[in-house]
Amino acid sequence: xxxxxxxxxxxxxxxxxxxxxxxxxxxxxxxxxxxxxxxxxxxxxxxxxxxxxxxxxxxxxxxxxxxxxxxxxxxxxxxxxxxxxxxxxxxxxxxxxxxxxxxxxxxxxxxxxxxxxxxxxxxxxxxxxxxxxxxxxxxxxxxxxxxxxxxxxxxxxxxxxxxxxxxxxxxxxxxxxxxxxxxxxxxxxxxxxxxxxxxxxxxxxxxxxxxxxxxxxxxxxxxxxxxxxxxxxxxxxxxxxxxxxxxxxxxxxxxxxxxxxxxxxxxxxxxxxxxxxxxxxxxxxxxxxxxxxxxxxxxxxxxxxxxxxxxxxxxxxxxxxxxxxxxxxxxxxxxxxxxxxxxxxxxxxxxxxxxxxxxxxxxxxxxxxxxxxxxxxxxxxxxxxxxxxxxxxxxxxxxxxxxxxxxxxxxxxxxxxxxxxxxxxxxxxxxxxxxxxxxxxxxxxxxxxxxxxxxxxxxxxxxxxxxxxxxxxxxxxxxxxxxxxxxxxxxxxxxxxxxxxxxxxxxxxxxxxxxxxxxxxxxxxxxxxxxxxxxxxxxxxxxxxxxxxxxxxxxxxxxxxxxxxxxxxxxxxxxxxxxxxxxxxxxxxxxxxxxxxxxxxxxxxxxxxxxxxxxxxxxxxxxxxxxxxxxxxxxxxxxxxxxxxxxxxxxxxxxxxxxxxxxxxxxxxxxxxxxxxxxxxxxxxxxxxxxxxxxxxxxxxxxxxxxxxxxxxxxxxxxxxxxxxxxxxxxxxxxxxxxxxxxxxxxxxxxxxxxxxxxxxxxxxxxxxxxxxxxxxxxxxxxx
Amino acid sequence: xxxxxxxxxxxxxxxxxxxxxxxxxxxxxxxxxxxxxxxxxxxxxxxxxxxxxxxxxxxxxxxxxxxxxxxxxxxxxxxxxxxxxxxxxxxxxxxxxxxxxxxxxx
Numbered sequence: 001x002x003x004x005x006x007x008x009x010x011x012x013x014x015x016x017x018x019x020x021x022x023x024x025x026x027x028x029x030x031x032x033x034x035x036x037x038x039x040x041x042x043x044x045x046x047x048x049x050x051x052x053x054x055x056x057x058x059x060x061x062x063x064x065x066x067x068x069x070x071x072x073x074x075x076x077x078x079x080x081x082x083x084x085x086x087x088x089x090x091x092x093x094x095x096x097x098x099x100x101x102x103x104x105x106x107x108x109x110x111x112x113x114x115x116x117x118x119x120x121x122x123x124x125x126x127x128x129x130x131x132x133x134x135x136x137x138x139x140x141x142x143x144x145x146x147x148x149x150x151x152x153x154x155x156x157x158x159x160x161x162x163x164x165x166x167x168x169x170x171x172x173x174x175x176x177x178x179x180x181x182x183x184x185x186x187x188x189x190x191x192x193x194x195x196x197x198x199x200x201x202x203x204x205x206x207x208x209x210x211x212x213x214x215x216x217x218x219x220x221x222x223x224x225x226x227x228x229x230x231x232x233x234x235x236x237x238x239x240x241x242x243x244x245x246x247x248x249x250x251x252x253x254x255x256x257x258x259x260x261x262x263x264x265x266x267x268x269x270x271x272x273x274x275x276x277x278x279x280x281x282x283x284x285x286x287x288x289x290x291x292x293x294x295x296x297x298x299x300x301x302x303x304x305x306x307x308x309x310x311x312x313x314x315x316x317x318x319x320x321x322x323x324x325x326x327x328x329x330x331x332x333x334x335x336x337x338x339x340x341x342x343x344x345x346x347x348x349x350x351x352x353x354x355x356x357x358x359x360x361x362x363x364x365x366x367x368x369x370x371x372x373x374x375x376x377x378x379x380x381x382x383x384x385x386x387x388x389x390x391x392x393x394x395x396x397x398x399x400x401x402x403x404x405x406x407x408x409x410x411x412x413x414x415x416x417x418x419x420x421x422x423x424x425x426x427x428x429x430x431x432x433x434x435x436x437x438x439x440x441x442x443x444x445x446x447x448x449x450x451x452x453x454x455x456x457x458x459x460x461x462x463x464x465x466x467x468x469x470x471x472x473x474x475x476x477x478x479x480x481x482x483x484x485x486x487x488x489x490x491x492x493x494x495x496x497x498x499x500x501x502x503x504x505x506x507x508x509x510x511x512x513x514x515x516x517x518x519x520x521x522x523x524x525x526x527x528x529x530x531x532x533x534x535x536x537x538x539x540x541x542x543x544x545x546x547x548x549x550x551x552x553x554x555x556x557x558x559x560x561x562x563x564x565x566x567x568x569x570x571x572x573x574x575x576x577x578x579x580x581x582x583x584x585x586x587x588x589x590x591x592x593x594x595x596x597x598x599x600x601x602x603x604x605x606x607x608x609x610x611x612x613x614x615x616x617x618x619x620x621x622x623x624x625x626x627x628x629x630x631x632x633x634x635x636x637x638x639x640x641x642x643x644x645x646x647x648x649x650x651x652x653x654x655x656x657x658x659x660x661x662x663x664x665x666x667x668x669x670x671x672x673x674x675x676x677x678x679x680x681x682x683x684x685x686x687x688x689x690x691x692x693x694x695x696x697x698x699x700x701x702x703x704x705x706x707x708x709x710x711x712x713x714x715x716x717x718x719x720x721x722x723x724x725x726x727x728x729x730x731x732x733x734x735x736x737x738x739x740x741x742x743x744x745x746x747x748x749x750x751x752x753x754x755x756x757x758x759x760x761x762x763x764x765x766x767x768x769x770x771x772x773x774x775x776x777x778x779x780x781x782x783x784x
Numbered sequence: 785x786x787x788x789x790x791x792x793x794x795x796x797x798x799x800x801x802x803x804x805x806x807x808x809x810x811x812x813x814x815x816x817x818x819x820x821x822x823x824x825x826x827x828x829x830x831x832x833x834x835x836x837x838x839x840x841x842x843x844x845x846x847x848x849x850x851x852x853x854x855x856x857x858x859x860x861x862x863x864x865x866x867x868x869x870x871x872x873x874x875x876x877x878x879x880x881x882x883x884x885x886x887x888x889x890x
Contacts, residue, residue, distance in 0.1 A: 502852035525806025
C-alpha cells in the first residue's frame with residue numbers, strides 16, 4: 001500500500017522515472033486495511049485493488065506480480081529475480097512486514113493462520129465455513145479486527161491477550177476496560193492476561209492450551225502477535241539493518257541510491273505499523289525523487305481508528321499520562337462512552353476515544369500539530385450541539401483522512417476545481433480520502449455540503465442483524481440459503497445465540513419469508529402478537545380489525561355487512577382511517593375468527609409490516625379533470641401487491657391527474673396519471689417525517705406502471721433492513737442507485753426480481769381465512 | 785385442592801396441552817388475570833398486566849424466560865418479575881406440572 005501511495009505521488013508530480021514494481025503476491029497492490037471488511041463479508045475481494053490495471057499502463061508503470069526478488073546488489077545497482085537481472089538507477093524497498101508467529105508447539109497445524117494477506121483471509125473463511133469456534137491470539141488492533149470479522153461470520157470467537165488490557169499500545173486502562181466490556185456485550189469472549197503455551201491437535205487444530213491449564217477448543221486459530229519488518233533482502237545486501245532497514249530523514253538507507261519506506265523501514269529507532277506515518281514517508285520520498293532535496297521525514301504522533309462490531313475506538317499519542325502530564329477525562333459507562341485527552345504544557349499529546357468519535361477530527365488534528373488547547377471540554381465535544389462533523393472548524397492543513405494522509409485543503413481543491421467532485425465516491429477516487437477505513441466519511445460529506453456540492457450520503461458498513469445474530473443481513477442471507485435453514489429457530493441455533501430477542505426474531509421472520517419467497521416455516525412464537533392473531537393490539541388489550549377495501553372502493557352491501565358485524569360483536573368504535581379504510585376498534589381476541597368470518601372480507605394487513613392501502617381519487621370515472629383511470633389502477637395495484645410482507649409498512653396511492661387529490665407524492669409509492677402516461681414516485685412520507693417522493697420513472701401505460709411498482713417493491717423487500725421505511729431506504733441508497741437497480745436495471749435483473757415477486761405473491765394467502773382453521777385455540781383463554 | 789411439597793396450596797389453572805411453546809395464554813382466576821407461558825425452562829406464571837401501562841403480557845413475545853410487553857416492548861423477567869425501565873415488578877407464581885395439569889401456588 002505504501003508503494004502504491006508512492007507511485008500515486010510520483011505520477012502526480014510527473015517525476016521523470018521509468019518505474020518497475022516487483023511484488024511477491026500474485027495481485028496488483030491492494031488495500032490491506034479493507035481485508036477485515038472482506039473477512040466480515042462487508043466487502044468483496046474484487047474491489048480491493050488500489051488502482052486498476054489500466055492506470056499502471058497509462059502511466060507507463062510495469063508491475064511484475066508474483067515475482068520474488070532474490071538478491072539486491074547495491075554497488076552494481078542490480079536486482080536478481082528468478083527471470084533475469086534488473087539494473088536500476090534508484091531502488092525503493094517497500095517490502096513491508098510479516099506476521100510474527102511465536103514459537104509455539106502446534107503453530108504449524110492445519111487451521112492455524114495469520115492475518116496479513118488476501119490468501120490468509122481466504123484460508124480463514126474456508127475454516128470459518130467448516131468450524132464453529134475460533135481463537136484469536138493477540139488483542140491488539142489486528143487481532144480485534146480479525147475477531148470482529150469472524151464474529152460477523154457467525155463464529156464463537158475468543159481473543160487471548162498477553163497484556164492486562166486490550167490494545168495496550170494505544171489504550172489506557174479505562175479505555176481498554178470499556179472496549180472489552182463493549183466487545184463482550186457483542187458476543188466476543190476476551191481472556192486476559194492469557195499466556196498461550198501450546199496449540200493442540202493431530203493434523204488439524206483442535207484446541208489452544210493456556211499456561212493456567214485451560215484448554216480452549218477451536219477449529220480455527222488466528223495468530224496476531226505482532227509484525228516483523230521484512231529486512232532480509234536488505235540485510236543480505238549488506239545494508240545497515242536494526243529492527244528494520246535503517247533510514248535517515250530523507251529515507252535513504254546506508255547504501256547510495258537505495259531507499260526504504262513503509263513497515264520495513266526503521267527511522268530514528270522506530271518502525272511504524274499504522275498507515276498514516278507510512279504514507280507520510282511515501283510523500284516525502286516522492287518529493288525527493290521528484291527533485292525536492294529539502295523533503296524530510298519527521299517522527300509523527302500516530303493515531304488509530306478501529307471499529308469492532310459497532311464499537312468505535314480512536315487513540316493516538318500517549319494515552320497513559322506520564323509525570324507532569326495533565327488529563328481531561330469524560331466517562332459515561334451506561335452509554336459506553338470514554339473520552340480522554342492527555343496534555344503537556346497545555347498541548348495535546350494523547351487522545352483516547354471509545355464509543356463516541358465525534359471529537360476525532362478536531363482532537364486528532366490537535367494531537368498531530370501538538371496544539372495548545374484552551375477549551376479542552378469543547379474539544380471533547382462538551383457543549384457541541386451539531387451531531388454531524390462537517391469539518392468547518394478544521395484548519396486547511398488538518399489531515400482529514402488519516403489512512404491516506406489527505407488534508408482538508410486537498411479535498412476542498414478536488415471539490416472546487418472545474419468539474420469538481422460532487423460525491424464522496426468522486427472525492428475518494430480523486431484524493432483517496434475516505435477510501436480505506438471510511439471513518440472520515442462524515443467529514444468528507446460535510447465538506448461537500450459546505451461547498452454546496454450536495455454530498456450524497458454514502459453507504460455506511462452494514463450493521464449486524466442484532467447482538468443475538470452478529471452477522472450483517474447480506475452475509476446471513478447467503479449462509480441461510482446455503483444451509484437451507486427455513487425457520488427462525490434454526491437460524492438462531494446455527495448463527496445466533498439460540499434464543500434471540502423481541503427485536504431480531506420478528507426481523508428474522510420477515511427475512512426468511514423474503515429470502516425463501518414464502519417457502520419458509522412460519523413460527524408464530526417469533527412474531528409479535530399482531531402477526532399471531534392478525535389484528536392490531538390496542539392500549540386496553542383489545543384488537544382492531546381493518547378489512548381490505550381495495551382502492552378505497554366499497555359497496556352498500558359491504559357497508560351493511562360491516563355495520564352488522566359491529567353491532568353483533570359490540571364493537572365500541574368504528575372509524576374511517578387515513579388510508580380510506582374502515583377500522584373496527586375494541587374487538588375481543590376470542591371474537592376475531594368469528595368477526596372475520598362474518599365480514600367475509602380479506603385482511604387489510606393494517607396490523608403488520610406489509611402492503612397496507614392504496615389510496616385513490618375518482619379519476620376519469622367521475623372527475624372532470626381526470627386524465628387517467630386512477631380508481632381502476634389503484635384496485636389493480638392493490639390486488640397485485642396485497643398479502644406481501646415488507647420491511648416496514650408500505651402505503652400507496654394512485655391519483656388521476658397532477659392535482660394529486662390522493663396525495664400520492666407523500667406515499668411510500670405513488671402513481672400519478674399525466675397526459676399520455678403515468679409517473680411513479682418512491683420514498684414519499686407524511687408521518688413522523690414529511691418528504692416528497694422521488695420520481696422513479698415515467699411510463700406510457702397502466703400495465704407498465706404496475707410492473708414498475710412490482711419491481712420497485714420487490715427491490716425494497718430484498719435490500720432494505722427490517723423496519724426501514726421506503727422513505728428512509730430511498731434517500732439512504734440514493735434515488736439514482738434505486739432507479740439503476742429497478743426501472744433502469746438490465747433486463748435480466750428485472751426479470752429475476754419479477755420472478756421472485758411472483759413466487760412470493762403466489763405464496764401469500766389471506767391470513768383471516770388460513771389461520772383460524774389451522775389454529776382455533778390461539779384466540780382462546782385458558783380455563784381453570 | 786392439592787398441596788405443594790413445602791405445604792402451600794396449589795390451584796389447577798390449565799392443562800399443559802392448552803399451552804404452546806413460546807406463546808402466552810391468559811387465565812382468569814378469583815378476579816386475577818394471570819399470564820401463563822411454556823418456556824424451554826418450564827411453565828412460568830406472572831400477573832398478566834404490565835405495570836408500566838397495563839399491557840397484556842400473555843400477548844408478549846417470549847425469548848428464553850423474558851417476555852416483551854406488546855404495547856411498549858418493555859421486557860419482563862418471568863423468574864424475578866423485574867420489568868425493564870420500571871420500578872414496579874410483576875408478581876410471579878411458582879408453577880408445577882402434575883399429570884399434564886398446570887398447578888400454581890397462589
